[in-house]
Amino acid sequence: MGKTIKTIYTLIILSILIFILSCEKEEINTLTVSKDKIEFPKEGGTSSFEIHTDADSWNIDNPASDWLTLSLTSGTQKEALVSLSVSTKTLLPRQDTLTITAGNAEPVYITISQPSSEYLYELTANRVYINYNHIAGSVSMIITSDAPEWTLSTDAGWLEFSQLTGTAGTTTVNISAATNTETVERKTSIILSAEGAPTTEIPVTQKAAYPSYNINPVEPDITGMSSTATEIANKIKLGWNIGNTLEAIGGETFWGNPKITNELIQLVKQSGFDAIRLPCSWNQYADQNTAEISSTWLNRVKEVIQYCVNNDMYVILNIHWDGGWLENNCTPGSQEGINTKQKAFWEQIATHLRDFDEHLLFASANEPNVDDAAQMAVLLSYHQTFIDAVRSTGGKNAYRVLVVQGPNTDIETTNELMTKMPEDDLPNRIMAEIHYYTPWNFTGLTKDESWGNQFYYWGKDYHSTTDLAHNPTWGEESTVDANFQLMKSQFVDKGIPVVLGEFGAMRRSALPGDTLELHLASRAYYLKYVTKQANASGLLPFYWDNGGLDNLASGIFNRRTNTVYDQQALDALIQGATE
Numbered sequence: 001m002g003k004t005i006k007t008i009y010t011l012i013i014l015s016i017l018i019f020i021l022s023c024e025k026e027e028i029n030t031l032t033v034s035k036d037k038i039e040f041p042k043e044g045g046t047s048s049f050e051i052h053t054d055a056d057s058w059n060i061d062n063p064a065s066d067w068l069t070l071s072l073t074s075g076t077q078k079e080a081l082v083s084l085s086v087s088t089k090t091l092l093p094r095q096d097t098l099t100i101t102a103g104n105a106e107p108v109y110i111t112i113s114q115p116s117s118e119y120l121y122e123l124t125a126n127r128v129y130i131n132y133n134h135i136a137g138s139v140s141m142i143i144t145s146d147a148p149e150w151t152l153s154t155d156a157g158w159l160e161f162s163q164l165t166g167t168a169g170t171t172t173v174n175i176s177a178a179t180n181t182e183t184v185e186r187k188t189s190i191i192l193s194a195e196g197a198p199t200t201e202i203p204v205t206q207k208a209a210y211p212s213y214n215i216n217p218v219e220p221d222i223t224g225m226s227s228t229a230t231e232i233a234n235k236i237k238l239g240w241n242i243g244n245t246l247e248a249i250g251g252e253t254f255w256g257n258p259k260i261t262n263e264l265i266q267l268v269k270q271s272g273f274d275a276i277r278l279p280c281s282w283n284q285y286a287d288q289n290t291a292e293i294s295s296t297w298l299n300r301v302k303e304v305i306q307y308c309v310n311n312d313m314y315v316i317l318n319i320h321w322d323g324g325w326l327e328n329n330c331t332p333g334s335q336e337g338i339n340t341k342q343k344a345f346w347e348q349i350a351t352h353l354r355d356f357d358e359h360l361l362f363a364s365a366n367e368p369n370v371d372d373a374a375q376m377a378v379l380l381s382y383h384q385t386f387i388d389a390v391r392s393t394g395g396k397n398a399y400r401v402l403v404v405q406g407p408n409t410d411i412e413t414t415n416e417l418m419t420k421m422p423e424d425d426l427p428n429r430i431m432a433e434i435h436y437y438t439p440w441n442f443t444g445l446t447k448d449e450s451w452g453n454q455f456y457y458w459g460k461d462y463h464s465t466t467d468l469a470h471n472p473t474w475g476e477e478s479t480v481d482a483n484f485q486l487m488k489s490q491f492v493d494k495g496i497p498v499v500l501g502e503f504g505a506m507r508r509s510a511l512p513g514d515t516l517e518l519h520l521a522s523r524a525y526y527l528k529y530v531t532k533q534a535n536a537s538g539l540l541p542f543y544w545d546n547g548g549l550d551n552l553a554s555g556i557f558n559r560r561t562n563t564v565y566d567q568q569a570l571d572a573l574i575q576g577a578t579e
Helices: 002-022 229-233 262-270 295-310 332-352 373-392 411-417 477-490 513-536 567-578
Strands: 031-033 037-039 045-053 058-061 079-086 094-102 108-114 123-125 130-132 137-145 150-153 159-161 169-177 186-193 200-206 239-242 275-278 314-318 360-363 402-405 430-436 498-503 539-545
Touching (some): 031 094, 031 108, 045 094, 123 186, 123 200, 229 430, 262 295, 275 539, 295 314, 295 332, 332 360, 332 373, 411 430, 411 477, 430 477, 477 513, 477 539, 498 513, 539 567
Parallel strands (some): 037 108, 130 200, 239 275, 239 539, 275 314, 360 402, 402 430, 430 498
Antiparallel strands (some): 031 045, 045 079, 058 094, 094 108, 137 169, 159 169, 186 200
16 A cells, blocks of 8 residues: 555656646747848948847848848858848838848847939930031030930921930930021020939020121222233242241241241242242131131231232132141031131132232132042032132132142042032133142151151162162152143143142251262252143142251241252252243
8 A cells, every 4th residue: 555655656746747847938049130220322222231040040021122132031040141232213212121030039120211312213414515616517425324215305407316215324426417507596405304314404506607708899800810820820930838837727937937028028039939829727817606817817918918919929829728627528518517618718818808910819728638529529619619709709809810629639639530620700710739749758758667668869860879778669750740741631731720739848858978968969850850840731830848947848948037048959949940
């Protein structure tokens, strides 16, 4: 009995122990995060937080998954770094809560928020306004956007766009304006827009057309203008360019030469020249809005012409390179605008110089860059505008001899492309013009090139027996003869005199000893031969003198002392003109 009680007692104790053990509390996991709130800027961005737990795994519930991206949403690491990113803007403020759980730990919450933006996308242009001159022109505009699509619009029919729509990224749009032929400025706006992006308005203005400068045309006056182009050509045997002076960009003395004086013209006349070619710049002296040329400059040019006429010399006045506004724009797209400036300039030049007699000739341009038939057609329109503008001013200009340039003033190109001349109501009052610097290896090349060496010498009797590398290999006497014959057949034989407006060869005075002596002798022979053959072919030779007296220059006269500097070259030119 006692044993039984003892057994029962033991069972009761064991049951109590088992009950107590079974009633002990279950172990709780730990879970912490480094942040409870993350605020993104309105443009979005990135952030991060850390998770620490002893649970076997953890998980993140992300109800903002449509705008919030997480680098991790679950894991088994005891320590983890979670990155967050927002890549879009929102028009309304947004907020959501991330719930992080791990084992039986209490969940942890992180509040995520982003403020609203006025726009979802960026849309910008690199121009805040566009201002055109009155002539046709084009500008480029760079548009940068992250919008899916953007649009350009305007109510101006005189604007054309290379494209009106685009997509995200960087796009360059060319915007062209037609020539404004009205006498009032015109204005419009270009609207750049995209859904969800700011709208930009870009003001556009275009200046009014140049006014007419033929404001006081007079009746034709033939007094002192009786000679035809052919008759004047027969009076010119040797001409001289006052180079690098009136055409100098920056002013008459900016290219190193002094101002032209009557004493210089007297020296040139006394030295045997009977004509002056006067390269001249105009654009830098003109108002860029109205094309009005400074009266001070017009008077200065008139003064120089008067020096020449007073010394009984013929004068060819041109529009030279002049910044390239005409010469570099012999294209259909530039044609209308360039013609308006050509007209405005020549109306003013011709009116201001109208009272000079036939000793003054006008030349349309200098060396227009033309390489094909389409560009040649444009050049002819520039020449036609020149002729019409000069003639319209009346007076002696109604009979003045005018000079028009061949394409590039190159003989072969002119022979190929200049198949007709511009129209003129007066017979035999037009001359053509070409230039001659052949072979360039001799006349202008300053260093040996892969395609050919410099020629230090020229002419069949002037080749070096020691410096074979710099002997001419082309472009000698037979080339001169053939080229000049082309111009004789194309123009002179048809009653159109040809002005050889520029020719010459630079002086390589840095060459040593016998090399220099042979070079100078051959240069003198070149000048004599070209001058002689030009006259024989009916071409009017004008030597190019840039005023320089140093190495690689072509000056014959010292313009500061009014003395002859290069007697050898001068003698060669005079001999060529008189033999």
